[in-house]
Amino acid sequence: MSPTAWMAWPVILPLLGAVLALLVGRKGVRVVAGVASVATFTASAVLTWEVATRGVLRQAIGGWGPPLGIEWRADGLAVLMLLTIGVVGPLISVHALDHLGDREDREFLPLWLFVWCALNALVLSADAFNLYVTLELVTLASVALIAVRRDRPGLDAGLRYLLFALPGSLLYLLGVALLYGLYSALDLGLLGQRITPGPVAWVAAGVMTLGLCLKTPLFPLHVWLPPTYTGAPTPVTALLSALISKGSYYVLLRLWLEVFTPILDWQVGQFLGVLGAAAVLWGSLLALSQSQLKRVVAYSSVAQIGYMFLLFPMATLGARTGAVYLVVSHAAAKASMFVAVGNIHQAVGITELGGVQGLAYRMPFTFLAMALGGISLIGMPPSGGFIAKWILLEESIWTGQWWWGLVLLLGGLLASAYVFRILRGSFLPLPPGVTVRSIPLGNELAPLALALIALVLGLVPWFPLELLAVGTAR
Amino acid sequence: MNPWAVYALSGVAMFSVGLVGLFSHEHPVKRILASNIAGSGVLLVLVALARREPTGAPDPVPHALVLTGIVVSVSATALGVALARRIARIDATAKAESTGASDPEAGGGSA
Amino acid sequence: MTAALLDACLALCLPLLAWLVLRTESLSQSVVLFVAMGLLSALAWARLDAPDISLVEAAVGTGLTGALLMHTLSWTDERPPDVAARARHRPWAVVAMAALTGMLGWAVLSLPSDDPGLTREVDAHLAESGxxxxxxxxxxxxxxxxxxxxxxxxxxxxxxxxxxxxxxxxxxxxxxxxxxxxxxxxxxxxxxxxxxxxxxxxxxxxxxxxxxxxxxxxxxxxxxxxxxxxxxxxxxxxxxxxxxxxxxxxxxxxxxxxxxxxxxxxxxxxxxxxxxxxxxxxxxxxxxxxxxxxxxxxxxxxxxxxxxxxxx
Structure with missing residues (x-):
């Protein structure tokens, strides 16, 4: 099979897996999903290898090519995202199997495979309208996942997420329509060549950015995030925060760095940067003031998304590397923390922050994971978060915009405060009268594996950094 | 003004009405309606753009995009109303239990 | 002339109906108005030479969606009265609506007025498409x-x-x-x-x-x-x-x-x-x-x- 043909499998295999998992009914779901997961991961790994050795790959789907057809494009950034989804996603889904009931399995697994298919399709797509379809597929599958337990909080969270994500997609689609109206193209490459400053480009960029920021979400559009993340089952929250929210951010990054580059003025960059900085500070402060454990971690996501927007004011290749490195390490670290939160809820059934008291001794792996994940969120070495923030800090000084460096440092300080709040409690003596249910070892190891990925990203950053450089020399 | 521009502006207005409506309502059915309206607006803009050349056949590409868009929007609506329905039923059951009715289904129907 | 009048009428009625759908207090009336709006938009799309879309819009976008919403009302009308079906009066909403329409309208009106889009490319390869x-x-x-x-x-x-x-x-x-x-x-x-x-x-x-x-x-x-x-x-x-x-x-x-x-x-x-x-x-x-x-x-x-x- 030709190297470009490999691009199809990370999209097709999870889709086929999802359809077959639905077809086999209740008995074979786990087997089908397991086989599909291994196959999809393998395909993503092979594609990564092909891109690392051969450079950027393209496939004109249907053999047409732009402007008539849709094109897939795999550069270093795309395959790094594929790999992140392919490693973090299955680890979360393994944890979900024990966390959710037997009945939910039958729905969780096909839905997760649909999300995986959609995210891989999103990452590879170089077509503005095709991206809309993938965004909607991600959204609907996420909504179904959030509500999979059919309890009132989950249903409310699902409906809330749907009703915020839908207008986000529609704003994006309107932008696509305007761009097509002026440039008669949907391919991102063609649009990037043809774009000229003017009312259409400005308005399209505005509505598309607004829509994607609503979905990601960027401060101050984050109002839906805390209740949604809290109401969803914990493994689903982990998926939302680690992977799903990155989907719309990824589209935003592609748009601004590859299509709207000529209209990325200083003011636009600073504006997005200011919102990002506000997200960092506001999110961290609110994380500090929460009394529920899950909400602390949820507000921390608001802050971490904020850092990713510091890319836009600097808009250098280095800043892109830093932001993407943060996306990857945050995916691992935050997934680990949410999965750990799920373990804690399962063990003591207390959702308050005080519920962690004394648990470090009973659930050592879970809290080790929490600590390692926390280190990455703070940005302390050795962790992926440290590398990412270091690169961003360097860029902020190098571009003469030191104020973003200040935001990075302040955010790290606040993060250490809320991480410390969780960890400190866990070392206090176990309060009397609290019974700790034992957690299956696999469930304790899943967050640890995720946290170790965040750690390894800090220890051996060369491979991902080299990969990210593939396809940037244009 | 050209007919396409008239319809495109109409679509833009529908989109705005729907989008703003979505954020100023609280009832889930109203919000789902609003998102459908906003969606129709965007699709109307696309269809209008396809008809800018007054002679000959219209541009089939936006037409195909709109067909896809309609299917996506009916899917989202179906999922949304399914959630809304379940929530309403849970509430009805809770209400029936608190008033001492034995059959939750009947409680939902006669409330 | 009559055609232009019909177009203008339709184009004016659609957002007006949309506004009424969201403005009406009764949910069932909203849904009925929504269906009416859908039928009018199917008409608009027929006017824009999009018969495929007109068919799907009438059957799916309006028919099935309307039926789904109507059917949902029989379940959701027991919602507690604290969730009012009517929007609270928000002056910002009108301003936002006008501003959004103005901005988007500005972009739409600056689009070229006789662009064929991809019509030529589609036709050129039609024979190969099957x-x-x-x-x-x-x-x-x-x-x-x-x-x-x-x-x-x-x-x-x-x-x-x-x-x-x-x-x-x-x-x-x-x-x-x-x-x-x-x-x-x-x-x-x-x-x-x-x-x-x-x-x-x-x-x-x-x-x-x-x-x-x-x-x-x-x-x-x-x-x-x-x-x-x-x-x-x-x-x-x-x-x-x-x-x-x-x-x-x-x-x-x-x-x-x-x-x-x-x-x-x-x-x-x-x-x-x-x-x-x-x-x-x-x-x-x-x-x-x-x-x-x-x-x-x-x-x-x-x-x-x-x-x-x-x-x-």
Missing amino acids: VEHPVTAVLLNYRGYDTLLEIAVLLVAVLGARAVNPRSERTTPEPSRDPLTGELFRMMTPALLLVAGYLVWVGEHGPGGAFQAGAILAGGGVVALLTTRLGTPRMSSWRVRWALLTGPLLFIGAAVAPLFSGRALLEYREAQAGTVIFVVELALTVSIAMVLWMFFPGMRPARAERSGKEPS
Whole structure:
């Protein structure tokens, strides 16, 4: 099979897996999903290898090519995202199997495979309208996942997420329509060549950015995030925060760095940067003031998304590397923390922050994971978060915009405060009268594996950094 | 003004009405309606753009995009109303239990 | 002149109706107005020479969506009165609406006024696409990958909707005892099948296709739910799962087959494209009809009069 043909499998295999998992009914779901997961991961790994050795790959789907057809494009950034989804996603889904009931399995697994298919399709797509379809597929599958337990909080969270994500997609689609109206193209490459400053480009960029920021979400559009993340089952929250929210951010990054580059003025960059900085500070402060454990971690996501927007004011290749490195390490670290939160809820059934008291001794792996994940969120070495923030800090000084460096440092300080709040409690003596249910070892190891990925990203950053450089020399 | 521009502006207005409506309502059915309206607006803009050349056949590409868009929007609506329905039923059951009715289904129907 | 007047009227009525839909206090009136708006927009799309879309909009965007919403009202009208159906009066809303319309209108009006888009490119390759109707060529060949993902969207929606409401798969509590409706349904069935088959076939060279045909069949299914003892198909039945999933499986198979002979995803051979597209469309018609049908859970007697008096 030709190297470009490999691009199809990370999209097709999870889709086929999802359809077959639905077809086999209740008995074979786990087997089908397991086989599909291994196959999809393998395909993503092979594609990564092909891109690392051969450079950027393209496939004109249907053999047409732009402007008539849709094109897939795999550069270093795309395959790094594929790999992140392919490693973090299955680890979360393994944890979900024990966390959710037997009945939910039958729905969780096909839905997760649909999300995986959609995210891989999103990452590879170089077509503005095709991206809309993938965004909607991600959204609907996420909504179904959030509500999979059919309890009132989950249903409310699902409906809330749907009703915020839908207008986000529609704003994006309107932008696509305007761009097509002026440039008669949907391919991102063609649009990037043809774009000229003017009312259409400005308005399209505005509505598309607004829509994607609503979905990601960027401060101050984050109002839906805390209740949604809290109401969803914990493994689903982990998926939302680690992977799903990155989907719309990824589209935003592609748009601004590859299509709207000529209209990325200083003011636009600073504006997005200011919102990002506000997200960092506001999110961290609110994380500090929460009394529920899950909400602390949820507000921390608001802050971490904020850092990713510091890319836009600097808009250098280095800043892109830093932001993407943060996306990857945050995916691992935050997934680990949410999965750990799920373990804690399962063990003591207390959702308050005080519920962690004394648990470090009973659930050592879970809290080790929490600590390692926390280190990455703070940005302390050795962790992926440290590398990412270091690169961003360097860029902020190098571009003469030191104020973003200040935001990075302040955010790290606040993060250490809320991480410390969780960890400190866990070392206090176990309060009397609290019974700790034992957690299956696999469930304790899943967050640890995720946290170790965040750690390894800090220890051996060369491979991902080299990969990210593939396809940037244009 | 050209007919396409008239319809495109109409679509833009529908989109705005729907989008703003979505954020100023609280009832889930109203919000789902609003998102459908906003969606129709965007699709109307696309269809209008396809008809800018007054002679000959219209541009089939936006037409195909709109067909896809309609299917996506009916899917989202179906999922949304399914959630809304379940929530309403849970509430009805809770209400029936608190008033001492034995059959939750009947409680939902006669409330 | 009359045409221009009609266009202006339609274009003015659509946003006005949209505003009324959201402004009306009664939910059932909102839904009725929404259906009226949908029918008007189907008319607008016919005026813009988009008969394919007009068909789908009337059947799916308005018909099925309206029915779904109407049907939902019979469940949700018990919502506690604290969630008012009416928007709180917010002055910012009007300002935001005007500002948004103005900004978007500015962009729309600065678009070139006689742009053919991709019409030429579509026509240039139509002979290689295997079908004669340009919209079908875009939908199932040039941009067939969009359609593949769109099928996934439909499956996700039906899976999600069913997962949330598994118990409502009950049979209709009281199917209409009116002998006339039952007889009507029996008479309608062959006609529906005929129309659906015709729409798939005609889609190869004129307006029509899998979605239009699937919507027609699903409409028949919904009528069956109302008039016969037939229940909504259950996911737990293997027959239903096969009916639902054969189309997607065939489509995936047709999409990946070219990969094994060194071509790209969905790159059909020119000589076979027509046949492959027709078979895929036929199989998809069944799946689409099943999905749209299964969006409707078990029926409950509607209480339209009650929902007309929403607590305000």
